[in-house]
Amino acid sequence: MNKKILRIASVSLFMLLASNSVNAQTQPVEIGTYITQEMSFLNMTPLQAQQIYQINVQAAAAVENLDQKSFAQNSSQKENFESFAKILKERNLALQEILSPAQFQLFQENKIARAATFRTMVMARMLDLTNDQLTPVFNINQKVVENVRKDLDIYFSADNNRGENNAQRKLHKALKKADKAFDQILSPQQITTYHENADFLRSVLREEYGTKN
Numbered sequence: 650m651n652k653k654i655l656r657i658a659s660v661s662l663f664m665l666l667a668s669n670s671v672n673a674q675t676q677p678v679e680i681g682t683y684i685t686q687e688m689s690f691l692n693m694t695p696l697q698a699q700q701i702y703q704i705n706v707q708a709a710a711a712v713e714n715l716d717q718k719s720f721a722q723n724s725s726q727k728e729n730f731e732s733f734a735k736i737l738k739e740r741n742l743a744l745q746e747i748l749s750p751a752q753f754q755l756f757q758e759n760k761i762a763r764a765a766t767f768r769t770m771v772m773a774r775m776l777d778l779t780n781d782q783l784t785p786v787f788n789i790n791q792k793v794v795e796n797v798r799k800d801l802d803i804y805f806s807a808d809n810n811r812g813e814n815n816a817q818r819k820l821h822k823a824l825k826k827a828d829k830a831f832d833q834i835l836s837p838q839q840i841t842t843y844h845e846n847a848d849f850l851r852s853v854l855r856e857e858y859g860t861k862n
Contacts, residue, residue, distance in 0.1 A: 677713055680773050681706030683783050684766045690759065691752045700747045705770075708740040712774050734856060737767060761798065764858040765790035771853050775846060776839045785834045793827040794854065805859045824851045 685702040693701060715732055745753050756763065769787045772778060778786060794801075800820040807813035828847050832840050843850070 677706050677709035679780060680709040680770055680783075683787075684709075684770060687762065687766050687787060688756075690762065691748065691755060693748075693752070697747055697752075701744060704740060704743045704747070707743075708736055709770055709774070711736045712771060737857060760801075760858050761791060761794045764794045764854050767857040768850060768853045772843075772850065775850075776835065776842055778839075782834060786831070789827075789830045789834070790854075793824070793830070794858065796827060797823045801855065801858050804855070820855075821851070824854070 681702055684705045685698060688701060691697075712733070715736070744756065748756060765787055768790045769783065772786055772790075773783065797820060800816060800823055804813065804816040804820050807816050825847070828844065831843055835843060
């Protein structure tokens with residue numbers, strides 16, 4: 650795993666997601682459908698679209714089940730975060746098997762869509778989003794990534810600790826300001842949960858944006 654990713658503060662996914670483990674309104678199949686639609690820029694064939702849909706459903710289900718696994722195995726915070734990162738990496742590697750080299754290159758280059766779709770997937774589970782909330786949440790996530798892309802690029806291209814730390818401070822400030830946009834579309838309970846876990850959701854964005862596979 651990228652050394653910068655390893656330095657991201659690990660958080661217990663069980664603590665973040667367990668409260669939603671029984672009455673989730675947004676199921677993996679619905680999240681998988683939405684994310685596959687947001688990948689239409691890849692111009693997939695019907696067969697590819699079906700295969701990518703299955704991969705996205707599996708990833709969404711893995712995110713949903715991770716809190717239960719964490720509880721059963723009494724996993725550490727570091728193990729929980731590494732498990733989450735593994736879901737992301739395995740999803741992207743599976744996509745690479747289905748997409749053509751040109752399509753996968755386009756997928757890699759479209760970091761904004763990548764980061765926005767995966768953070769929406771995690772937020773759907775964490776906040777128990779309704780279907781009607783998926784599109785506005787994705788749109789805000791996309792806008793967030795667009796606004797902080799320069800800071801993200803500087804963060805991941807820094808060649809020394811000082812440069813990385815400076816970039817991380819600017820990135821944190823920009824993302825903290827962006828958090829307020831979600832207050833307009835989330836319920837009071839969802840807003841509370843979001844802001845309680847804002848640091849983790851920022852790490853989700855950095856994780857996908859900085860992942861090459």
